[in-house]
Amino acid sequence: MSSKTNPCVLLVEDEPAQREILRYNLSAEGYDVALAEDGDVALIMVDELMPDLILLDWMLPGVSGIEICRRIKTRKETRAIPVIMLSARSEELDRVRGLETGADDYVVKPFSVNELMARIRTQLRRTRPASVGQQLEYEDIRLDGESHRVTRADEPVKLGPTEFRLLSTLMEKPGRVWSREQLLDRVWGRDVYVDTRTVDVHVGRLRKALCRAGGEDPVRTVRGTGYALG
Template structure:
């Protein structure tokens, strides 16, 4: 899996539909992990911590509505956007899905291109740099499209790993990331890297950011990991 790609958890029990959605999500540049039933989906939410969940309402075992309710009831998973997919087209069903916490509700059959647009809209909110948007924190500006970083108007030269690391931290200022979480997000889940490598690259990022002046914006949380601000 490539680092920094937005990760979509696709929960769909129908094989043909699942394959169509997987193909189109991959074509959009997303990393896709899949679950065929509600029980597996709940396990994968904790294991993967996806950037977005595409969730079918009718599933074997735990229903999509119950998965959505559990995801949105927990502080650590509440920010994950959930797009509910359902053959239920009645207004009452839409309202129920949205009141359970779904961020969007798409009725089957749907246009795949429209669904991909809805996915992009949700990710624009939670992973802005991954879809080419600009991030700002204090006097630091990161342009996800041009891959340029400036601080107080001065350009900052970063290697690819430091750029991905800063992107992750800037997308969620104030969040404390463990070393393991940073390894997953920055290096990718299929790459084995020692957690001490994170410390080395954080040190390089710190040095680059402070080289142009200003306070150190990175915070080390002892026994846990790192945070921006």
């Protein structure tokens, strides 16, 4: 995953031409793309990467897309990851089966790439709103993902790029406790080696910037675990 921490999409597709077309278009949209050609590899990569979204072909060698979806959605650690099922099966019963298995969306092949990208943005708007330019609010703090501006009590807050990504991550799920390792993955990127103490340094900078004009510190330290907003 890149140091810009773009949303990570796991593409599970066994057909080489289709896989390459989707990989190209996903990359062009600014997503970090991980590839899996069969169900067994896909399940391993879900655990290793914890992607932000999964594009999942129904017909796969080994474990089927339906079974992968069922396993993802029955596990507490992965059930919140959006799954978009891709399938040549267009019958209503197949759509119903896919959605009842837990898929968040169901797209029939052949499909419009533009429409698929729109559906991906819709799912990410729900789970990673700042990454698709949405505004986030928590108490008197407002973060604009598109203009990269932050205000508190309508006063501008000056943040560096790392502190901005850190705040957007915390604001996407107020109350959620993020471990230092999870923040490293989300804010710095999975392929960047940074010591966990670096997280503490940047949280300190974020707190200082948010409280510069007064107001209580909104970032809570959870001893032995990490940080949360509120």
